[in-house]
Amino acid sequence: MGKYMYDQSRAPIYEALERFREMRVVPFDVPGHKHGKGNPELTAFLGEKCVGVDVNSMKPLDNLCHPVSVIREAEILAADAFGAANAFLMVGGTTSSVQSMVLSSCKRGDKIILPRNVHRSVINALVLCGAVPVYVNPDVDRKLGISLGMSVDQVRKAIRENPDAVAVLVNNPTYYGVCSDLRTIVKLAHEAGMMCLADEAHGTHFYFGDGMPVTAMEAGADMAAVSMHKSGGSLTQSSLLLTGERVNAGHVRQIINLTQTTSGSYLLMSSLDISRRNLAQRGKAVFRKVTEMAEYAREEINAVGGYYAYGRELINGDSIFDFDPTKLSVHTRDIGLAGIEVYDILRDEYDIQIEFGDIGNILAYLSIGDRMQELERLVSALAEIKRRYMKDSYGLLSQEYIAPEVVYSPQEAFYANKKSVPLSESEGYICSEFVMCYPPGIPILAPGERITREILDYIVYAKTKGCSLTGPEDPMIENINIIREEEKISWNSGSVNAMPRMLSTACV
CATH class of the missing domain: 3.90.1150.10 (Aspartate Aminotransferase, domain 1)
Structure with a gap:
């Protein structure tokens, strides 16, 4: 099998489902559509073959929360194909992979070094666990107006100034295709006793193509979230979480089971299984x-x-x-x-x-x-x-990335007492929710960041041009939630006297 230790022509979950279909089992379990018979419209739309394998966990098909047979075999094959010590099948999208990766590495009060141009799922994880971000502001290409990767010097500076940080997270690649020097960043993190995590939502093909940028597992990263459904061809919402040798796989499984469904979709899992086989054989x-x-x-x-x-x-x-x-x-x-x-x-x-x-x-x-x-x-x-x-480009904004001023941790801000104010009157306040264009889902504002005139101008401009803005409670994005304070804090003067437990870490 060349570079692989196991037979990559196997697809254990798919094979088990085919055996199950041939058995013609009478279902007195969930799901309630009973192989499609109870929902003819759905069956007509998706097809009998599809709904026929939309089944619940049972002994012959294993259990995603505690796999011991066919799902475990599929995970071993995936780990082999991706060059990882362990692989976990994820049915909550790469959002769940990223969040499990962060939650496995950080707890309340821990610092994590990361670029600010991360996907919302990373900051969501910080809201959940209470970790504190130390942002490395990415370089920006002024002509293109896009954020780039993290420079090695900036990462080294962030590690030196925050030796108590527990992890460094890297995008590999960014949405636009930009990669940081992952090998060097992994080395810096490990030398400082920190874990290195990689968001590889857009990097599945790195593991199988020739002449591709280095993969997280090749570079020695501890964990990587891989979006198989993007460039890998599996069904939407299916993903993998990869771990290296230094990571306690049992602990990661426990973290995954805190938030992932106990009713894993066999449609999604079999699509991961078949897609991994396809990539290993033909990628x-x-x-x-x-x-x-x-x-x-x-x-x-x-x-x-x-x-x-x-x-x-x-x-x-x-x-x-x-x-x-x-x-x-x-x-x-x-x-x-x-x-x-x-x-x-x-x-x-x-x-x-x-x-x-x-x-x-x-x-x-x-x-x-x-x-x-x-x-x-x-x-x-x-x-x-x-x-x-085509017309004159006069008046078009060019800047995609605006460096934030972080005042609270995402968790403190998200759960703080808050009030809704008109967007036009929010300058100087501290945001307590997300505002982002989706896709790509990189926050313009995240909980705990100060709202500036530049950010407001960007939001208004993005709305005018037709960007799909998401995040705030107000679906029209006319109002925004801010942390409730007795009086407005001037971001120009930097006065923070009214704010308890302000973050001491600044953006790099």
Whole structure:
């Protein structure tokens, strides 16, 4: 089997479900649709084969909370395929993988060093466990307006100033495809007695393609959250949590079971099983084609003019240590359109759904299911959009990342006494909820951060351009929850006298 220790042609959960289907078992258990017979409309929509294997845990099919047979075999095969000591099947999306990773590493009051351009799920985990973030503000590409990776010097400085931190978390890669120097960051963390965690939601293909950036497990990271349903081809909401040799797998399983469902979906688990087998057997050839398609698309889009489809030419050896060659990230500002405007036009007028658009960029997500003819259609549509809609870029915002001022830990702010105020009157207050564009789900504001004029201008601009803003209690994002104080605190003067237990750690 080459680099693998186990037979990667196996798919134990899938095989067990096939055996179960042949047995024609009479169900007096849940789910209540009873192999689809009780819900004919659902069966007609999803198909008899699908609902027929939407079953509950039973001895022949194992149990996700305490796997001892087919699910355990699937986990061992996944760990082998990804080069990990252990792998856990996750059915709550990579959000649950990230949260389990953080909750396994941190408890209330612990410091964790991380970039501020993390996915919401990371900060959600801090709300749950009470850990304190020490943010390393990422470098920013001023032309593209995107946040980059963490520089090694910034990580080293954060570790030196916070020797009591318990972990360092790294995006590998960012949404745009940017990778930090993961090997060096792992080394720095371990030398300081800290764990190193990797959010690899967008890095599944790193484990199987040639010429890809280093994977978390290769780099020696302790844990990695891997979004199999993104570039790996499994069903939406299915994910993996990988751990290295230094991690107590039994403890991680206990942490996972605190929040993950006790009724694991066999549709999701079998999709992980089958997709892992597919990647182990065919991933190298498949991702070579994906990379070639991305390279072709970058060349064609750049030849159109006005757009900038960026790639490995950005690598600077530090904050852009490497770049994901499958990412088709395109800067749109020079044709006078925000990324979200191009996103909307592609969907509404060309029936092309891309991954996301923000104020300056779009991302077309390429993976194992894409074909060249669809890519040609995208390139043609972008050329036509430029011809039809190009205008002067005057007045367009260019900055995607605004460095926050952290005053409270996310948990303290989220659970503090709060009140709702109009967004337009919130400057200077401390936010007690999230505000973000989704996708990508990176918070513009997180609980415990001060609301500044620059942030408010960004939110208003993003709303105007049509970004999908989520997070606040107010679905219209007209009001925002702030920590209740007797009087407004001026962020210009930095007065924090009214605030108990203010964080002593600052952003790096």
